[in-house]
Amino acid sequence: MAIISPNLQVSAFPNVIKYVVLAIVVLVLLSWLNPFVVINAGHRGVITTFGKVNQTVLEEGLHFRIPIVQQVREINVQIQKAEGDGDAASRDLQQVHTKIALNYHLIPTRVAETFQLVGDLSSVGDRIIVPAVQEAFKATTAKYTAEELISKRPEVRDQISQFMKDRLLRHGIAIDEFSIVNFRFSESFNQAIEGKTTADQLKLKAERDLERIKVEAEQKIASAKAEAESLRLQKQEITPDLLKLREIENQRLALEKWNGQLPQVTGGSVPLINIK
Structure with missing residues (x-):
């Protein structure tokens, strides 16, 4: 041990x-x-x-x-949301205000480049995206009239989106979704649009009423022509033989209805009776 x-x-x-x-x-x-x-x-x-x-x-x-x-x-590098306001003038010099919303993310393989260019990435929305929204909106609205901005909204949206994609891609930022929340115009322009819409509606109603009246008139003319044609054909079918045949038929019916007794009269003479 x-x-x-x-x-x-x-x-x-x-x-x-x-x-x-x-x-x-x-x-x-x-x-x-x-x-x-x-x-x-x-x-x-x-x-x-x-x-x-x-x-x-x-x-x-x-x-x-x-x-x-x-x-x-x-x-x-997750998807983030940003919003920006834009003020610009249309091609016909109408003042336009809009709110634009988008979802974006930093391109993962380029975050080092983005960090080197931007620095504090928490301020990307204010320093990069909002200015890009304003520039894209001004550049695009200058190509359209105020009415076209409304009637061609999808086209306007696509152009602003493409402008921003090209602009933000230089900073290593990718856009996932993009939408124009609304367009807002001056009060005078809104009143003009409302008046034009009312006039267009009244014009359309008048055109429809005129079309209805024309159709009704054509229907009446067609009905009158049909009735006149029917009378003409009936007149052509009435011949002397047809009249005599109808007279014989009437007399036969009268005989079938007669009970065989002559009428009772006073004065002694037998009156002529037309039995029908």
């Missing part, structure tokens, strides 16, 4: 304490230096080395960075 010397136990104890302290120091140092970074879902990581942007983009998950030397900024 081996016997452990008490001196050996005492000498081993300081070594254990030394390793424990060393482990604690390492853990504290790792916690302070934080060499690992986690990129959450729907985000990308942008690395800066002493402030210089690295074009390598970190995907979702766990990554290692050089402590102190490198910093990682987490960038949201």
Whole structure:
């Protein structure tokens, strides 16, 4: 049986304490230096080395960075919503106001470039998108009259959308959905549009009434012609033989109705009676 010397136990104890302290120091140092970074879902990581942007983009998950030397900024690449107002003049110099709403996202593979160009990406809506909305609206409405902005709304929307896509793509921003919430014109123009609409409705009603009257007149003429044609044909069919035949028929019917007795009269003479 081996016997452990008490001196050996005492000498081993300081070594254990030394390793424990060393482990604690390492853990504290790792916690302070934080060499690992986690990129959450729907985000990308942008690395800066002493402030210089690295074009390598970190995907979702766990990554290692050089402590102190490198910093990682987490960038949201999920779909976000933005709204912008636009004021401009149409081709016929009518003042137009609109509200535009869109959904956009940062292109994941270009977030390092976008971060380098824009800096604080939380201000993308105010610094990039809103000015782009105003510029696109002014450039597009100048091509159309106020009435065309209403009647050709899908075409106007597509042109503004394409203008903004080209503009925002330069900054690494992609548009997912785009819509014009409304157009608002001056009060005088609204009154003019309302008057024109009323006049068009009255004109349409008058045209329909005229068409109805024409149809009714044509129906009456057709009915009169048909009646006249019927009378003409009946007149052509009446001949002397037909008249004599009808007279014989009337006499036969009268005889069938007669009971064989002559009418009783006073005065001695028998009157002639036309029996029908």
